[in-house]
Amino acid sequence: MQPLSAHIGTAGWSLPRETWGAFPPEGSHLERYGAVFNAAEINTSFYRPHQPKTYERWAAATPPHFRFSVKLPKSITHEAKLHGVDELLARFAGEAGALGNKLGAVLVQLPPSLALDAAAADALFAALRERFTCMLACEARHATWFTPDATALLREAGVTRVLADPVVGYAGAFEATAAPAYVRLHGNPRIYYSRYTPERMDEVRAWLARHPGSWCILDNTASGAATSNALELIGLADQAASPALSER
Template sequence: MQRLFIGTAGWNIPSQHAAAFPPDGSHLARYAARLPAVEINSSFYRPHRPATYARWAAAVPEEFRFAVKLPKEISHTLRLVGAEAALARFLDEAGQLGPKLGPLLLQLPPSLGFDAATADAFLALLRQRHDGAVVCEPRHPSWFGGEGDALLTRHRVARVGADPPPAPGAARPGGWPGLRYFRLHGAPRMYYSPYAPERLARLAALLRQPGSPETWVIFDNTAEGAAWADALSLLEQAG
């Protein structure tokens, strides 16, 4: 059976969608009553205390999963080089999610081209310390060739299928085939636009087809609240 996780980038429920969620409890508890997964993006900007991750894990059902974005210190400041201390700190923090920890998301800056030696060294370091699911969202065109996907596959790292795609080939998930991960940022206006019903219907049909053992769909069109309606609609259609 394929495991399907649909959610949004963040869980604070916009007021216009409050009626679709239970009225009582924290935003996270209410969110987790309707959607099976969420992506933590705040970890990209600042660290969270281990106790915070543990509190979040305690607030959701057993089957709920969190994807967690790696810090920009690793991806954007250090650009994957010399990241041992920052990576260890992040893994200690996010590890407090326990069995509710889903994929780690490594989002790369658009300026970071594919360099096999650098990427191989960092992913080897990551794999020495973490055996769970990992997904990478590269945004430089040089990543979307056979060499980039081969390196990701070797380290059991899936590649995000992004919309809008930052480069040719970026719309389709790639890398390690054991996980599919879609990040949908809204189109035509990134972070704002809701997806048309026919677009969600096509995606639901795709998700119902046999594919990877685990599939994630995260809506990041959160600026005006479209993500929550899109996620609930897709969840209902995909069954």
């Protein structure tokens, strides 16, 4: 199986016991995870701030090619609803920026109830672009974010629309707004729980092969399925159950 030119990983870096055979037996969870995957999504930043030294420690625990995506705090997206967030953005940038060149993307996930406010969105994306040089990805979930005007806004701002499964907020063709793309697989039909079939992972792998440099994050973590599905994407599923390591 040819290796993919893509950032593939999970939301967080938990290692369910049934997958231990695919990872080195020694080291922290993140060190073991980073020896196999080349990316991880930090979702805890959505709920609470992390000190810069925490981000520095995470960066130091991973190989040079490894990249993190960091989720924007809910205080900006869900509570302030993108308005009056300069101080919050400055704090977040000062924290997540400690990842240095390990910071590969900033993820902006918006609540399903948040309709597009073009002025607020423009201001947010401009402020993020002033502070970050990495990919900016937006997972909006209100129908107003999927109109031609919204697509044009994202393209002009240089923000890639997250390609999510299952889809929320729109019908019809799911149009990417920038390349490389950012894919989030939440679990389908049961969000956060369902494991994707090998056939579905083959489809995703074929898509990623046609879109080099893209991100693919497995977020079906509640049942531990994310790690197994991510291993399937990188062709290491058979190693996960190795009895030699799974009992360590």
